[in-house]
Structure formats: C-alpha cells, structure tokens
Amino acid sequence: MAAQRKLMRVLAGEAVAPPPIWLMRQAGRYLPEYRATRATANGFLDLCYTPELAVEVTMQPIRRFGFDAAILFSDILVIPDILDRGVHFVEGEGPRMTPLAVEDIGTLPRPSVDEILAPVFETLRRLRRELPEETTLLGFCGAPWTVATYMLAGRGTSDQAPARLFAMRHAAEFDQLLALIADLSADYLISQIDAGADAVQIFDSWAGVLDETSFDRFCVRPMARIVEKVRRARPGTRIIGFAKGAGALLEDYRQRTGVDCVGLDWTVPRKLARAIQADGAVQGNLDPLLMVAGGAALDAGIDRVLADLGEGPFIFNLGHGITPQADPDNVARLVQRVRAWGGA
Numbered sequence: 001m002a003a004q005r006k007l008m009r010v011l012a013g014e015a016v017a018p019p020p021i022w023l024m025r026q027a028g029r030y031l032p033e034y035r036a037t038r039a040t041a042n043g044f045l046d047l048c049y050t051p052e053l054a055v056e057v058t059m060q061p062i063r064r065f066g067f068d069a070a071i072l073f074s075d076i077l078v079i080p081d082i083l084d085r086g087v088h089f090v091e092g093e094g095p096r097m098t099p100l101a102v103e104d105i106g107t108l109p110r111p112s113v114d115e116i117l118a119p120v121f122e123t124l125r126r127l128r129r130e131l132p133e134e135t136t137l138l139g140f141c142g143a144p145w146t147v148a149t150y151m152l153a154g155r156g157t158s159d160q161a162p163a164r165l166f167a168m169r170h171a172a173e174f175d176q177l178l179a180l181i182a183d184l185s186a187d188y189l190i191s192q193i194d195a196g197a198d199a200v201q202i203f204d205s206w207a208g209v210l211d212e213t214s215f216d217r218f219c220v221r222p223m224a225r226i227v228e229k230v231r232r233a234r235p236g237t238r239i240i241g242f243a244k245g246a247g248a249l250l251e252d253y254r255q256r257t258g259v260d261c262v263g264l265d266w267t268v269p270r271k272l273a274r275a276i277q278a279d280g281a282v283q284g285n286l287d288p289l290l291m292v293a294g295g296a297a298l299d300a301g302i303d304r305v306l307a308d309l310g311e312g313p314f315i316f317n318l319g320h321g322i323t324p325q326a327d328p329d330n331v332a333r334l335v336q337r338v339r340a341w342g343g344a
C-alpha cells in the first residue's frame, strides 16, 4: 500500500495530476484546535514528547483539510535537546538554549537516539494506525547546518553571524559538530522509518546565508552524509531535501546530496525550478503569506505554481512554513483549488 500513496508515487518520479498537497508546519498556531491542545501541555517540548498530544496535533490538519501527507509533530531542536543544551521556548520569542562554546564540542554526550526519543517513535506508530490508508506519513529532522546555527547562537538570528563566525574561526571543531549532528540525525531518521514513517524531509532552513564554498561544506556534504547513512541502513528510503534560500546553488543539489525530491522556496524562479524538475520531483513553492492575504492574490499564486510545475513530478506545498497569522479558510480554499486542477 505505501508504494501506491500519491505522494510516494511522486517521490518515485511519477507525475500525478492533480498533485498531492501538504503544508510545512501544517500543525500549528493558525489552527484554534492546536492552540487549545497546546494550552493543555506543559510547554512546547512536552507537546512533542507526549504521544497522545503529538498524535492529536498531527491529526488536526488531516481531519480539517484531508492533506495527502501528515508530518510528525515534533521539532528540529529535539537533537540539541538530547545533547543537553537546555532547549526551551520563550512565548512570543522562539527557541532558546545555552550557546555552545568551542570547548564544549569534545564533551557533548553521545545519546542513544532509540532510547531517549522513544516517545517520538511511539507517536509515529500510533499515527500510522490512525491515519487514513492513503495518507503518507512523513518524518523529519533539521539539517546539520541549520541545527548548528541554533546551537551556536543559543537562539534564532537573522543572518546566522554567530555560526558563520564560529565556522571561520574553528573550522575543525565546526566540521566535528556537523558530523556529530549528521550521525545522530541519520540514526533518528532510521528509527522514524522503522516506526512507520513512509518518507522523511530534512529541513535546511538557513542554507540561504552561505557563500558557495560554505554551502558545499556545511549544507551539501552533511546532507549527503545523512542520505548515504540512511540509505545504507534502510535501502530505498525516500528523502526530501529543503535548502531554503539556496537559489542557483540548488541546480545540482539532487545529484550532489542524493535526495529524491528538492524543496523549493518561493523565491526560486520558474526557469530554475523547471530545470531542477527535469530530473526528478520538486516540492513547493507558494509564498506562505498568501495564506494570510487570501482572495484573488491567493488564486493567482496557486494557478501560477500549478502552471509552472504541475505537469512534472510535483508535490504542492508552501515555499516555507505556514505562519500563525494564516487564515484556515484560505488553506481550505487552497486545497480545493489544487484538487480541482485538471492539468495545464
């Protein structure tokens, strides 16, 4: 059955019309039912680590919109959390943790992902039982560069200057950190597959702040390391790579990392997007703010994405995560319009 799920067919390189659709961060604060469940949890990480609650919030957008994929409810920062970095979320501000110093790198723990993240795998097993047969279940993790930016700054920043400076000053230790995160992330993804995930997405949300050489070293190489490790352990695993903001550097990203599907943000021009699609699946790339704006701008945006990419192997998504200000009615309108599309 898994192989026949619409989204899995696209990941295998097939063009499916209308394309399957899901949205990055589809479970979240724009949904009143998410806010209600969130209020019962003892903080955001408690929501991630309590299977009953994590299953509930994962299912909410599936019930409401009937997306083709559910994505495990968790966060990319569970990896720094199990590395004892003191991860916490400050209301209205975002994630915080203890900034990593160069001396700390050699002393980071080597946790057993299987044991320490057992509740996450339990969430996946329960999800596979609860989801409709035709719905793809996606696991995910953050890419090493993006996870490292939060670990080094101790928070989100707009240009990732702390991580870039660290990489310039301490190249060897930085490579060591990326390798450690890559290996833990590969173990994490392998266990997600074993617990029932059909495919996985790796989020490199901060790829866009790097020059070409740094992108190769910090994004492409660690991504390829994860892909290789996961495929060696679980041959045939389908992987979506999302390097946000990488622009023209995405041109040969599929070949160099080995991912099956290339995630596109909304700034990727049509010509480049179609060139990337010429040798496999792509996912994206509607501007997430259209879910706030709605109306004629939304319809025109949807039609543009479908006309550009709908003919090839394509997964409809936003170009980045949906924002808390999005209107759920606009999401319903989006799903309806994509499902009504009969080809260009």
Ligand SMILES: Cc1c2[nH]c(c1CCC(=O)O)Cc1[nH]c(c(CCC(=O)O)c1C)Cc1[nH]c(c(CCC(=O)O)c1C)Cc1[nH]c(c(C)c1CCC(=O)O)C2
Pocket (backbone or CB within 6 Å): 023, 024, 025, 026, 027, 028, 029, 038, 044, 071, 072, 073, 074, 075, 076, 077, 089, 093, 094, 095, 140, 142, 156, 203, 205, 321
């Ligand atoms: C960089 C990053 C993070 N987390 C994630 C990324 C990569 C994708 C991206 O770039 O958006 C990935 C992520 N985070 C979350 C998911 C869940 C699954 C989904 O519905 O897509 C996924 C896939 C839940 C979440 N992760 C977070 C929330 C909001 C927390 C809350 O409910 O208070 C959710 C629903 C918290 C979080 N987690 C992170 C930040 C910066 C924040 C704070 C910003 C914010 O508040 O939106 C780190």
